Amino acid sequence: MKQPISIRPPEGRLGVLLPGLGAVATTFIAGVMLARRGLGQPIGSLTQMGTIRLGKRTDAESPRIHDFLGLASLDQLVFGAWDIFPDNAWESALHANVLERAHLDPIRDELEAIRPFPGVFFPEYVRKLDGTHVKKGATKADLVEQLRGDIRTFIRDNGCARAVAVWCASTEVYVSANGVHHTVETFEKALQHNDPTISNSQMYAWACIKEGVPFANGAPNLALDFPAAFELARQHGVPVAGKDFKTGQTLMKTVIAPALKARMLGVRGWFSTNILGNRDGEVLDDPGSFKSKEVTKLGVLDYILQPHLHASLYGDLFHKVRIEYYPPRGDAKEGWDNIDIFGWLGYPMQIKIDFLCRDSILAAPIVLDLALLLDFAQRAGFAGVQEWLSFYFKCPMHAPELYPEHDLFIQLMKLKNTMRWAMGAEPITHLGHEYYD
Numbered sequence: 001m002k003q004p005i006s007i008r009p010p011e012g013r014l015g016v017l018l019p020g021l022g023a024v025a026t027t028f029i030a031g032v033m034l035a036r037r038g039l040g041q042p043i044g045s046l047t048q049m050g051t052i053r054l055g056k057r058t059d060a061e062s063p064r065i066h067d068f069l070g071l072a073s074l075d076q077l078v079f080g081a082w083d084i085f086p087d088n089a090w091e092s093a094l095h096a097n098v099l100e101r102a103h104l105d106p107i108r109d110e111l112e113a114i115r116p117f118p119g120v121f122f123p124e125y126v127r128k129l130d131g132t133h134v135k136k137g138a139t140k141a142d143l144v145e146q147l148r149g150d151i152r153t154f155i156r157d158n159g160c161a162r163a164v165a166v167w168c169a170s171t172e173v174y175v176s177a178n179g180v181h182h183t184v185e186t187f188e189k190a191l192q193h194n195d196p197t198i199s200n201s202q203m204y205a206w207a208c209i210k211e212g213v214p215f216a217n218g219a220p221n222l223a224l225d226f227p228a229a230f231e232l233a234r235q236h237g238v239p240v241a242g243k244d245f246k247t248g249q250t251l252m253k254t255v256i257a258p259a260l261k262a263r264m265l266g267v268r269g270w271f272s273t274n275i276l277g278n279r280d281g282e283v284l285d286d287p288g289s290f291k292s293k294e295v296t297k298l299g300v301l302d303y304i305l306q307p308h309l310h311a312s313l314y315g316d317l318f319h320k321v322r323i324e325y326y327p328p329r330g331d332a333k334e335g336w337d338n339i340d341i342f343g344w345l346g347y348p349m350q351i352k353i354d355f356l357c358r359d360s361i362l363a364a365p366i367v368l369d370l371a372l373l374l375d376f377a378q379r380a381g382f383a384g385v386q387e388w389l390s391f392y393f394k395c396p397m398h399a400p401e402l403y404p405e406h407d408l409f410i411q412l413m414k415l416k417n418t419m420r421w422a423m424g425a426e427p428i429t430h431l432g433h434e435y436y437d
């Protein structure tokens, strides 16, 4: 990544393309529509609410991130989507039952106008859904071409200057990369041959990258974190990021674990369980999809606590994560954590966290930030994996030779210092010796 010499201004309309028009996508779209009419605040969005300190603490200079970076404004956003059900955004928002009618009614016409393109759907990747609004094609290469056609149509019909995509569709079953995912050439050949290890999300990501559309993966499945996609993204000058929005339980975990580690307190066990009753919960009830989620949720503690460096504190840590589908709760998820810790001389203690959260209310601002920041990244000339956006993900994508950074506060520092660096301002190290010289 090179420091930008100049950054293209955010002129014109920015298309935000969402594979998956479900609870998260409609909550995001509705929130933006309400915010731009002054009927709601984009709470939880760092780009809209956050500030960034520049210079010394005594300089008192903290512009809004939005203004500092010159991001596209909410008024410039236009929404498009794909889904395997034909419901428009209004119908889908009613079905998701996240926002109240008092919020949805004023924007009904705008929501009804958002009708999804038919999706690309091989049901073996999401076993709990039986999509009816799907594309047909002789090969997976043909389906990628159809998706590319949708992108071009959307951009043309809506007079967009450019577009970004954020995957908000269901979590797919766990698959790992193989030889097919090695190079652009092997992947393109495999598309022609309908290779069964190419998933729905991989086809969307591939189509977006080829159309020069930055892509963020909000789910834990393997959509583009493999060498062929990295290569394609660099070839086409497209920034990409992922994966799996960090919203509820993992957000808390990546705050609490660094605190325990900072004080060198031991952890013997960490049991995390969730109940949720939305469609996402239903999809995650399938062991294949749960496995994708489990892997992203389990990874964080090992990287934060570094048991290889601190065997006596974290070497025997037992970490378990469960998700239970419980329809009465809908989108209002409950995430429990029981943490067995130990201190001075090995004396045991416990921490209990009960986070009564709302899944899509926490995810919507992340979709907004990723759309705006990926657009910024592309205008700044950044291509390939954007590790500085780790802040938003449970399982951050990173260069192959690195380990991922999971500590929320290191991620935040990295995010803000990347913003400063991109804009030609001094990064802040927090050293601060000069105040005492």
Ligand SMILES: NC(=O)c1ccc[n+]([C@@H]2O[C@H](COP(=O)([O-])OP(=O)(O)OC[C@H]3O[C@@H](n4cnc5c(N)ncnc54)[C@H](O)[C@@H]3O)[C@@H](O)[C@H]2O)c1
Binding pocket: 019, 020, 021, 022, 023, 024, 025, 082, 083, 084, 085, 096, 119, 120, 121, 122, 126, 129, 167, 168, 169, 170, 171, 172, 200, 201, 218, 219, 220, 244, 245, 246, 247, 248, 278, 279, 280, 283, 358, 359, 360, 362, 363
């Ligand atoms: N806090 C959160 O809500 C949170 C956090 C992390 C990750 N996520 C992930 O975000 C995604 C969206 O969550 P949600 O609650 O909106 O789920 P949802 O089930 O309400 O919406 C997903 C939508 O994707 C559609 N879909 C499935 N496969 C598709 C395909 N191949 N093409 C097009 N559309 C397809 C479904 O029909 C559905 O409408 C899920 O993968 C979830 O795991 C959510």
